[in-house]
Amino acid sequence: MTAFASAVSQPMHRVSYRGGDSLVSRAWSGVTRMIRLEITDDQIIVENDAFTLPTWVVPTVVRLFELQRLREDWDSYGGVPLQDRHRDAVVRFLSSVMTDDLVRPDIVPLADGGVQLEWRRDGLDVDFVSDEELSEPTLFVTHGDDTEEFEGLNGVSYFLHELRDSLRSTEGIPA
């Protein structure tokens, strides 16, 4: 199976590939093709094509879609809608980290077309930021006044289990 085929059939799984970011866009195209979204002012209709997605995927895709449709000046300070490369960074990050027993983050738009994922637990803030100021997407883990920064996915992979433990939901986990 080629990387592209793998991305389309299993868009939320990591796949080996060459050629940089293009695969993420392809994977995203795969997701949006399999999830049909109809968003109007008062309803969101989601249809999957006989494909069971992790539960975090659809609300995440819907939210990212909404942020891409933000109007110009959405924050009254000249804010621009979510940009593709920041959307792709979020998809790449969540695809590597999320499992269905983890709390979903708040997905917050940033004025420059970037995006911030926010988890707030007791005494712990976890933020993933992709924006126009950072040289690359960065994870920030804050305990009290101490903040650790991890650039890119490679940095995150070294403590993935610890990160997941921190973000695991305390509700609804099977015994």
Added chain:
Amino acid sequence: MTETDGDGPPEDDLSVEPDCDLYRRVPPDHWRLVGGEFEIREGAFKNFPQPERKRMSVVLGDTLDQLERDPNSILPPGREDYGVVALKAAAVRAECQRVMRSRTDEEPAHGDVYGDKPPSRRKRLVPLATWVVYPTVTSQ
């Protein structure tokens, strides 16, 4: 003080007193309700969309007072879901920021807070801000 983008950082305008309130609008995407309390998200303190400008718009409380205007007056018409928070000039200066007066035709009390605001700094600004106008919650 004149605009100095591209010519180096502007000087800190010390005519803006340390206890001067710097008002900042907070759009609905940048606040959340937790246990009935409004919380500001760090995104509320991001610089202009053009990162090279390194400036965040504010409204200067001293000028607003001179104009006998209320902080409510800086809200966009019909946007009750926006809030207004205040930062003290001294507090942003302690975070390596410079305060400028930058009057515009639309907002004579306009000012800018100049300086890098990486995520860690934006996070530190959050607890320094106080709500002046709470958003109106229509549905949460």
